[in-house]
Amino acid sequence: MTKNRPTILITNDDGITAPGIRKLIDIMHRIGDVTVVAPDKPQSGMSHAVTVAFPLMLHQIQNENRHLEFSCTGTSVDCVKMGIKVVLGRKPDLVVSGINHGNNASVNVLYSGTMAAAMDAAMENIPAIGFSLDNYSLNANFDGFEKHIETITRNVLKNGLPPYTCLNVNIPYVKPSEIKGVKIVRQGKGNWIENFDRRIDPHKRDYYWLAGHFVGSDNNEDTDTWALNNNYIAVVPIHIDLTAHHAIDKLAEWDFSHES
Amino acid sequence: MTKNRPTILITNDDGITAPGIRKLIDIMHRIGDVTVVAPDKPQSGMSHAVTVAFPLMLHQIQNENRHLEFSCTGTSVDCVKMGIKVVLGRKPDLVVSGINHGNNASVNVLYSGTMAAAMDAAMENIPAIGFSLDNYSLNANFDGFEKHIETITRNVLKNGLPPYTCLNVNIPYVKPSEIKGVKIVRQGKGNWIENFDRRIDPHKRDYYWLAGHFVGSDNNEDTDTWALNNNYIAVVPIHIDLTAHHAIDKLAEWDFSHES
Numbered sequence: 001m002t003k004n005r006p007t008i009l010i011t012n013d014d015g016i017t018a019p020g021i022r023k024l025i026d027i028m029h030r031i032g033d034v035t036v037v038a039p040d041k042p043q044s045g046m047s048h049a050v051t052v053a054f055p056l057m058l059h060q061i062q063n064e065n066r067h068l069e070f071s072c073t074g075t076s077v078d079c080v081k082m083g084i085k086v087v088l089g090r091k092p093d094l095v096v097s098g099i100n101h102g103n104n105a106s107v108n109v110l111y112s113g114t115m116a117a118a119m120d121a122a123m124e125n126i127p128a129i130g131f132s133l134d135n136y137s138l139n140a141n142f143d144g145f146e147k148h149i150e151t152i153t154r155n156v157l158k159n160g161l162p163p164y165t166c167l168n169v170n171i172p173y174v175k176p177s178e179i180k181g182v183k184i185v186r187q188g189k190g191n192w193i194e195n196f197d198r199r200i201d202p203h204k205r206d207y208y209w210l211a212g213h214f215v216g217s218d219n220n221e222d223t224d225t226w227a228l229n230n231n232y233i234a235v236v237p238i239h240i241d242l243t244a245h246h247a248i249d250k251l252a253e254w255d256f257s258h259e260s
Numbered sequence: 261m262t263k264n265r266p267t268i269l270i271t272n273d274d275g276i277t278a279p280g281i282r283k284l285i286d287i288m289h290r291i292g293d294v295t296v297v298a299p300d301k302p303q304s305g306m307s308h309a310v311t312v313a314f315p316l317m318l319h320q321i322q323n324e325n326r327h328l329e330f331s332c333t334g335t336s337v338d339c340v341k342m343g344i345k346v347v348l349g350r351k352p353d354l355v356v357s358g359i360n361h362g363n364n365a366s367v368n369v370l371y372s373g374t375m376a377a378a379m380d381a382a383m384e385n386i387p388a389i390g391f392s393l394d395n396y397s398l399n400a401n402f403d404g405f406e407k408h409i410e411t412i413t414r415n416v417l418k419n420g421l422p423p424y425t426c427l428n429v430n431i432p433y434v435k436p437s438e439i440k441g442v443k444i445v446r447q448g449k450g451n452w453i454e455n456f457d458r459r460i461d462p463h464k465r466d467y468y469w470l471a472g473h474f475v476g477s478d479n480n481e482d483t484d485t486w487a488l489n490n491n492y493i494a495v496v497p498i499h500i501d502l503t504a505h506h507a508i509d510k511l512a513e514w515d516f517s518h519e520s
Binding site: 042044045046047048049050051052053055056057058078081082085086107109110111116119123124147148150151152155159161162164165168181182184185186187189191192194195196198199205206207208209210235236237238239240241242243244245246247248250251252254255256257258 | 302304305306307308309310311312313315316317318338341342345346367369370371376379383384407408410411412415419421422424425428441442444445446447449451452454455456458459465466467468469470495496497498499500501502503504505506507508510511512514515516517518
């Protein structure tokens with residue numbers, strides 16, 4: 001370890017064996033000293049969940065001393081917390097999460113374990129980036145996007161991020177040569193149209209699979225959804241203040257005296 | 261059911277038998293037609309998690325036809341989605357979540373299943389409120405706060421909320437007579453100082469309990485943490501746009517051309 005190499009903590013939510021995180025580890029080795037703490041099983045859709053009802057375990061992965069690596073029985077947010085407190089014993093210079101199999105643009109950021117890991121680092125004021133590829137398959141090809149990921153990461157290390165902020169980076173799943181560049185954008189509006197697929201189990205009980213599809217409702221050129229659909233890498237700065245500041249003055253006019 | 265009574269969907273994250281949701285159900289009966297879909301077990305700290313890896317079940321609770329009530333095997337967000345799509349078959353006029361046993365002020369909003377339920381309703385543009393009491397005990401006394409909860413709820417039904425916005429309501433755990441009123445505030449800054457309590461299991465393996473305590477770092481009078489500490493009910497409008505809009509111009513100056 002040389003003093004100039006940043007300490008980088010890596011996690012994801014697809015689990016430690018997912019191709020996305022293996023690619024991200026390779027890329028980060030070019031940039032800094034890598035430590036990996038990632039879930040031992042898929043934790044997609046777990047959002048900012050933390051494990052408080054039962055204890056957590058770490059299992060060290062052997063990799064010929066290439067870097068320190070542990071699988072963790074918890075969520076991606078648990079992994080960030082354990083990586084900092086138990087494995088490193090100090091804050092890293094950077095937390096990177098991903099590369100997620102599937103996009104986390106628009107409101108998907110709210111369900112995403114990948115982004116929750118980055119946001120948890122932001123809560124500790126550690127620079128953090130969540131990377132996602134717009135393809136849900138575990139067989140997606142991550143080759144060709146390395147330079148973009150490296151450039152974005154080096155920018156964060158060089159320039160820093162505003163306090164308590166992280167980046168949500170979504171990469172379109174097109175031929176790498178077709179990528180038009182990187183665009184700084186805002187979270188686009190959209191929502192999931194859910195449906196529940198009802199089935200009957202062998203004991204004659206109803207059970208339901210959650211399914212659905214995302215519908216974007218915001219095609220402005222300054223949104224992550226537009227950028228992705230137009231072959232740009234979408235970079236959204238994300239913060240942890242959920243206050244709808246614009247609504248405060250209006251609500252302050254309400255009458256909260258009791259009616260009776 | 262009269263036409264003027266709003267349809268109110270109720271959930272929580274402490275589980276369907278928690279005293280907090282039983283109290284909330286009683287209060288909402290004064291205001292509208294109640295339907296309850298809540299987790300069959302505690303789901304605290306589950307944030308915006310959704311269940312996609314396995315199917316969900318509903319179990320109808322008998323309550324002498326007072327209202328329609330189901331326990332659900334999933335998270336509080338699953339409960340909102342199933343309540344709308346499977347139980348009601350349409351959007352309710354209001355979603356209320358809680359009363360949570362423990363406060364969800366400051367960054368706790370990011371970990372909270374109670375608030376994730378309200379935010380999921382906001383994603384569907386349904387008015388929603390998450391109520392929390394600043395006491396983590398299952399034996400906390402919820403008596404005396406009813407009028408405040410009713411007044412806030414009636415305000416939301418009467419005035420509406422800005423699009424894609426919900427309310428995070430935190431109630432101080434003081435004698436109800438000591439409550440000074442309702443304050444519209446912003447999310448205060450703060451963070452958790454975590455530590456992991458390391459133990460050794462009967463098989464000689466290390467395991468870790470996540471523990472910690474919250475430290476507020478923002479004592480301005482316009483914050484939820486200040487309001488709570490000063491005997492006000494704290495109401496924060498919460499939105500689902502996580503973009504750090506103030507950071508976009510600065511990031512747009514970065515150089516994303518590759519160095520090599």
